Amino acid sequence: MMAMNYKFDREAVSDAGAFGKVVVLLGGTSSEREVSLKSGDAIYKSLKAQGVDAYKVDPANDLFDLFDVLSEATFDRAFIALHGSGGEDGTMQGALETLNIPYTGSGVLGSALAMDKVRSKQLWKGLELPTPSYAVYARGVSMDEVIGAVNLPVIVKPSGQGSSIGMSIAHDLQSLRTALEEAAKYDAEVLIEQWIQGAEYTVAVLGEQALPLIKLETAREFYDYEAKYLANDTRYICPCGLEVREEEAFQLLALDAFRSLGCQGWGRVDFMVDGQGEPWLLEVNTVPGMTDHSLVPMAAKAAGLSFDNLVWRILETTVAMGDQ
Ligand SMILES: Nc1ncnc2c1ncn2[C@@H]1O[C@H](COP(=O)(O)OP(=O)(O)O)[C@@H](O)[C@H]1O
Ligand SMILES: [Mg+2]
Numbered sequence: 017m018m019a020m021n022y023k024f025d026r027e028a029v030s031d032a033g034a035f036g037k038v039v040v041l042l043g044g045t046s047s048e049r050e051v052s053l054k055s056g057d058a059i060y061k062s063l064k065a066q067g068v069d070a071y072k073v074d075p076a077n078d079l080f081d082l083f084d085v086l087s088e089a090t091f092d093r094a095f096i097a098l099h100g101s102g103g104e105d106g107t108m109q110g111a112l113e114t115l116n117i118p119y120t121g122s123g124v125l126g127s128a129l130a131m132d133k134v135r136s137k138q139l140w141k142g143l144e145l146p147t148p149s150y151a152v153y154a155r156g157v158s159m160d161e162v163i164g165a166v167n168l169p170v171i172v173k174p175s176g177q178g179s180s181i182g183m184s185i186a187h188d189l190q191s192l193r194t195a196l197e198e199a200a201k202y203d204a205e206v207l208i209e210q211w212i213q214g215a216e217y218t219v220a221v222l223g224e225q226a227l228p229l230i231k232l233e234t235a236r237e238f239y240d241y242e243a244k245y246l247a248n249d250t251r252y253i254c255p256c257g258l259e260v261r262e263e264e265a266f267q268l269l270a271l272d273a274f275r276s277l278g279c280q281g282w283g284r285v286d287f288m289v290d291g292q293g294e295p296w297l298l299e300v301n302t303v304p305g306m307t308d309h310s311l312v313p314m315a316a317k318a319a320g321l322s323f324d325n326l327v328w329r330i331l332e333t334t335v336a337m338g339d340q
Contacts, residue, residue: 022225022227022228022319022320024225024319024320024321024329027328027329027332028332028335029328029331029332029335032066032067032068032069033067033069034335035068035069035092035093035331035335036069036091036092036093037069037071037089037090037091037092038063038068038069038070038071038091038092038093038094038095038331039070039071039072039073039086039089039091039093039094039095039117040056040059040060040063040070040071040072040073040094040095040097041056041073041074041075041094041095041096041097041098041103041108042055042056042057042059042060042072042073042074042097042098043056043074043075043076043077043098044074044075044076044098044099044100044102044103045075045076045101045102046098046099046100046101046102046103046104047100047177047178047179047181047202048099048100048178048179048181049076049100051099051179051245051305051307052097052098052099052100052103053074054305054307055097055099055303055305055306055307055310056072056074056097056098056306057072058306058307058308058323059095059097059306059327060072062323062324062327063095063327063331065324066324066327066328068331070095071089071091073085073086075098075102075103075108082111083111083115086111086112086115086117087115091117092117092118093117093118093119093120093331093334093335094112094117094118094119094120094334095119095120095327095330095331095334096108096109096112096119096120096121096303097303097306098303099178099179099303099305100177100178100179101131101176103303104127104130104131104178104301104302104303105127105128105131105176106123106124106125106126106127106128106131109121109122109123109124109127110124118334118335119334120281120282120330120331120333120334121279121280121281121282121283121302121303121330121333122278122279122280122281122283122302123278123280125278126277126278126279126280126302127279127302129277129278129279130277130279130283130299130300130301130302131176131302132175132176133173133175133176133207133299134150134152134175134205134207136277136299136300137150137207137209137297139276139277140273140276140297143272143276145269145272145273145276145297146269146294146295146296146297147296147297147298148209148210148211148212148288148296148298149209149210150207150208150209150210151165151166151208152175152205152206152207152208153196153199153200153205153206153208154204154205154206155204159193159196162196162208163189163192163193163196166192166208166210167210168186168187168188168189168192168211169185169186169187169211170185170186170192170208170209170210170211171183171184171185171186171208171209171211171238172184172185172186172192172195172196172198172199172206172207172208172209173199173206173207173209174199174200174201174202174203174205174206174207175203175205175206175207176202176203176205177202177203178301179241179244179245180238180239180240180241180243180244181202181241182198182199182201182202182203183199183238183240184198184199185211185237185238192208196208212288212290212296213290213291214288214289214290214291214296215231215233215288215289216231216232216233216239216286216287216288216289217229217230217231217232217256217266217286217287217288217289218230218232218284218285218286218287218311218315219266219267219270219284219285219287219315220282220283220284220304220311220312220315220316221270221271221274221279221282221283221284221285222282222312222316222321222326222329222330223281223282223329223333224271226267226268226270226271227312227315227316227318227319228254228255228256228263228315228318228319229254229255229256229258229263229266229267229315230252230253230254230256230311230314230315231251231252231253231254231256231257232250232251232252232253233250233251233253234247234249234250234251235247235249252311252314254314254315254318255318262293266287266289266295269287269295269297270285270287273285273287273297273300274300277300279300279302280333281330281333281334282304282312282330282333283300283301283302283303283304284300284301284304284311284312285297285299285300285301286298286299286300286301306327308323312326313326
């Protein structure tokens with residue numbers, strides 16, 4: 017196995033002052049608030065350490081009106097560190113567009129599409145990108161009809177959540193019913209997806225490049241909330257152990273999947289590889305975790321970028337936008 021070479025252009029911004037006043041948006045009201053607070057803190061500390069004039073604003077703080085703060089403080093750009101609804105789903109992006117504040121990551125459309133697992137899959141199917149077969153359970157749909165149409169085992173997910181919240185595997189009809197009821201508590205639309213037995217990988221995207229793949233291994237049935245944030249036996253393998261040609265092919269697939277949803281700037285694409293070596297796209301995260309234990313920083317490190325380099329480069333993606 018040969019290591020791949022990653023080349024990064026020279027940094028477009030060399031002086032921290034050129035970024036102006038930067039607001040890090042963190043926290044928020046989604047079920048991923050706690051993770052976002054950690055991501056946002058890590059980003060804020062890194063920006064300050066690099067001499068950037070950075071500030072933190074939590075949209076969930078009801079002591080002020082977010083619009084007033086953002087417009088009166090005359091921020092030059094925003095680093096969005098909000099995960100989940102209200103921050104990663106296009107709504108905050110729309111607010112920032114309206115206020116004319118350049119921001120990191122995907123725009124309104126890409127953010128909204130990537131947050132919606134059902135519509136991401138519909139789009140990929142239309143483009144013949146590989147994603148596991150699925151059914152949708154929503155209000156007005158008969159549960160019996162949906163249950164009759166799927167091949168077990170399946171994984172059941174609320175369409176618009178992250179962090180494996182509200183998700184479960186169903187091996188039989190009884191557990192499928194329970195799984196649908198559980199997922200429906202979180203979202204009006206529930207995705208029932210074919211279970212893929214195999215290995216799990218994730219690819220970070222930075223600008224126009226895909227970073228080295230990370231292989232995820234858990235002793236649990238899948239990479240659930242516990243495996244993500246609590247268990248200490250979850251394994252992250254990078255370099256991932258695939259042949260270079262195969263890794264490159266999966267990186268290209270990830271870039272296709274990312275761009276097809278209209279995503280840009282940075283993000284992370286999750287996928288499975290089955291026993292035959294075939295990839296199956298699961299989802300795109302447009303504001304992935306950014307704690308120093310998170311996956312994007314891990315991939316960046318493997319490509320030769322420190323956490324500080326990564327934060328700087330993500331912030332740089334707002335510059336072209338603001339100066340156009
Ligand atoms: N079709 C599938 N087959 C096997 N495992 C899956 C499948 N879909 C999801 N998983 C497992 O569930 C985890 C969370 O699913 P994902 O679609 O990435 O949602 P989330 O937004 O919660 O990260 C994945 O990391 C993977 O371990
Ligand atoms: Mg995921």
